[in-house]
Amino acid sequence: MDYFPFFMRLRGQRVLLVGGGDIATRKARLLAKAGAKLHVVSLAIESELEALVARTEGSLRLGEFVDTDLDGVVLAVAATDDAGVNQRISEQAQARHLPVNVVDSPELCTVITPAIVDRSPLVIAISSGGEAPVLARRVRSKLEQMLPASYGRLAGLASRFRQAVKDKFGDGDQRRRFWEKVLEGPIAEQVYAGNEAEAESMLANELASETGQTGGEVYLVGGGPGDPELLTLKALRLMQQAEVVLYDRLVSSEVMELVRRDADRIYVGKRRSEHSLPQPEINQLLLNLAKQGKRVLRLKGGDPFIFGRGGEEIELLAANGIPFQVVPGITAASGCAAYAGIPLTHRDHAQSVRFITGHLKNNDPNLSWPELAMPGQTLVFYMGLMGLEEIAQMLLKNGRSPLTPVALIEKGTTREQRVIVGNLQTITAKVEEFAAKGPTLIIVGEVVSLRGHLDWFGDRDRQNVN
Template sequence: MDYLPLFTRINSKTCLLVGGGTVALRKAGALARAGATLRVVAPAISEELKALCGETGGEIAEREYTDTDLDGVMLVIAATDNEQLNQRVSASAQARNILVNVVDQPELCSVILPSIIDRSPLIVAVSSGGRSPVLARLLRAKLESTIPAGYGRLADLLGQFRDKVRARIPDFDRRRDFWEQVLQGPIAELVFAGRRDAAAAMLEDEIGTAKPDPRGEVYLVGAGPGDPDLLTFKALRLMQKADVVLYDRLVANEIVDLCRKDAEKIYVGKARSRHSMPQDDINQLLITLARQGKRVLRLKGGDPFIFGRGGEEIAGLADEKIPFQVVPGITAAAGCASYSGIPLTHRDYAQSVRFVTGHLKDGSMNLPWAELVHTQQTIVFYMGLLGLPVICREMIAHGRSADTPIALIQQGTTPNHRVLVGTLESMPGIIERESVAAPTLIIVGEVVKLREQLAWFENLSPQTL
C-alpha cells in the first residue's frame, strides 16, 4: 500500500490553489464542498473560479505565485501546466510540512486526491495511487450506480442513535452485530423509501429489545479448490461477518484476505504427519470461541464434507447446542477437473465417478481395489501424491489396463495450475522426473483422453482473465 487513506477535516481551514483554469476550478469545487477557505493564486483566473471564491468567502490573487502564499495554509494544490512552478510549489510546501498535491504528477505529491462518491455523511473514495486517474474514475462510476442516494440519509440516522446503542450494548462485537442487522433489514429499506420517521421509530424499538449478552455461532465454510472467484455468495457474506477465522493449509492466502480485516485469524493447517493443531484441539477451540460469544468461521479447502472432517467438527457443536451453519464449497475433484478440461462423467466413457482418499497408512492403502478397476467409471484420488505408485500398481494388479489414462493436477484452479498426463504404467516414472508438490489431485479413467480436446484454462489470454 503506497498511500494510507485518510479523511481530513478542512472545514474553515485555508487551502491554497495554484492555478486558475478548468482543472483548478474542479479542485476548488471539491475543497469548497468540504468547507475549506480558498486562496487562489494565478496570473489568470477564470470567471467561474472567481465567482466560486466570492460565494465561499475565499481569497483571489491574480498574479504569480510566491512562497509567502503558503503562510497559514493546511493544504496546497498545484493545478498548472508549468512543470518548474509545480516542482517549486511541491518543494516549498514539503519543506514546511504542508500537505501538497500536484495534479497528474504523483511523484511531486505528499497526498493524492481520490475519486469520490459523495453520499454525505457517507463518503466513498477510490484511488489508483496516482497511476491511472482514469481507472479510478471508471470504478467510481460503477460504484455510483450501486450506492443509492439514500445511504447518506441512512448514515445520518444511525449517527443520531449511536450513543444510545453504545449505552444499551456495551460489548463492541455485539454492538457491531446489532448495526449489521439494522443495515441489512427493514429499517434501512424504510430510509431508502423516504420514510425516515418510521425508520427512526423502528430503530428505537430495536434498541429497546436488544440483548446485550453475546451468543456465539460457527460457520463451517468450504473455500473451494483455490480460485477465489469460485467462492459462493454466502461464503463471502459469512467471511465478512466472522469475528474469528480458523483456516487450513489448503486455503489460499487470497481467500483468507477476503475475510473481515479486523477478524482474528488462526492457522490450524494440517499436512501429512505434521499437524499445527490436532483435530481434537480444533474441535474444542470451535466450542470455546463460540461460548465466548464469537462468530467463528471455520474455513476449509474444497468442500467441508468431502474428505474435510467437517462432520466431526460440527458433531461437537451439535452436542453442545451451539448454533452452526454449513456452506458447501466446490470440491477439488469438480474444480480441478473442470479447469483441466476433464469431464468426470461422459456418455461414452464414464457413467459414474468415485471419490477416494489416496492417503497412505503404514505404506499401504486399504481400498476396495476390485471395485475401483471397473471400466466405464472415473476414479478421483484425493491426497494421493505420495501413494501414487501404490495406486498405479494396485489398479494394474487388480485388472485395470496398464495403458489406462491418468492425470495428476497440481494446485488446480490457481495461477500455478499444472496437469501431468500419462498412463497407470508410466505415471510413477513421470512424477519421479518432474518436480511435483502438494496439493494434487489424481484422476483415473478414459475421460482423461478428452483433455487433449477440451483443455481451456491454460489457453486463456491475459485479456480473458
C-alpha cells in the same frame, strides 16, 4: 498497495490550489464540498473558481507560485499545465512534509484524489493509485447505480444514535451486532421508503428493548479450491459477519482477503504428519468460542463435507446445542478439473466418477483396488502426492491399462496452477522431474485425454506439462 487509504478532515483548513483553469476548478469543487478554505494562486482564473474562493472565505493571488504560498496550508494541490512548476510545488511541499497532489502526475504525488461516491455522511473512495483513473471512474459509475441516495439518510440516522448505542453497549461486538440488525432489517427499509421519522422511532424502541445478550454461532464454510471468484454469495456474507476465523492451509490468501478485516484469525492448518492443532482440539475450540457468544467462521478449502472433516466438527456442536450453518464450497475435484479443461464424466469415456482420499493409512493401500481398476470411470484422488507411486502401481497390478491417462493438478484454480500429464506408467517420473508440491489433485481416466481440446485457460495463465 502503493497508497494507504485514509480520509482527511479539511473543514475550515487552508488548502493551496495552484492553477486557475478547468482542471483546477474541478479540484476546487471537491475541496469546497469538504469545507476547505481555498488559497488559489494562478496567472489567470475562471469565474467559477473565483466564486468558489469567495464562498469558502479563502484567498486569491494572481501571479506565479512562490514558496511562501505553502505557509499555513495543510494540503497542496498543483493543477497547472507547466510541468516544471508542478514539480517545484511537489518538491517544496514534500520538503515541508506537507501532503501534495499533482494532477495527472502520480509520481509527484504523496496523496492522490480518488473517484468518489458521495452518500454523505457515507463516502466511498475508489483509487487505482493513479495508474488507471478511467477504470476507477467506471467502478464508481457501477457503485453509483448500486447504492441508492437513501444510503446517506441511513448513515445520518446511524450517526444520530451512535453515542446512545455506544453508551448502552460497552462491548464492541455487541455494538456491531446491534447495528448489523438495524442496517439490514425493517428500520433500514423504512429509511429507503422515505419514512425517516418512523425509522427513528423504531430505532429508539429497538435500542430501549435490546439486552445485548446474544448466543454464539458457528459457520462451517467451504472456501473452494483457491480462486476467490468461486465463493458462493452466502459464503461471502458469513465471512463478513464472523468475529473469529479458524482457517486451514488450503484456504488461499486471496480468499482470506475477503474475511472481515477486524476478525480474529486462528490458523489451524494441517500438513502431512504435521498438525498445528489436532482435530479434537479444533472441535473443542469451535465449541468454546461459540459458548463465549462469538460468531465463529470455520473456513475450509474446497467443500467441508468432502474430506474436510466437517461432520466431526458439527457433531460436537450439535451435541452441545450450538447453532451452526453449513455452506458448501466447490470441491477441488470439480474446480481443478474444470480449470484444467478435464470433464470428470463424458459419454464416450466415463459414466461415473469416484472421489478417493490419497492419504494411505500407515502407507497401507487399504482400498478396493479391483473396483477402482475397472474401466469406464474417472478416479479423483485428494491429497495423493505422497502416495502417487503406490496408487499407480496398485491400479496397474489390478488390471488398469498402463496407457490410462493421468493428470496431477498442482495449486488448482490459482495463477500458480500447473497440470502435469502422463499415464499410469510415466506419471510418477514426470511428477518427480517437475518437483510438484502440494496442494495437488490426481485425476485418473480417459477423460484426461480431452484436456488438449477443452483447456479454456490454455498456456495464457497457467502452466501445462505434457
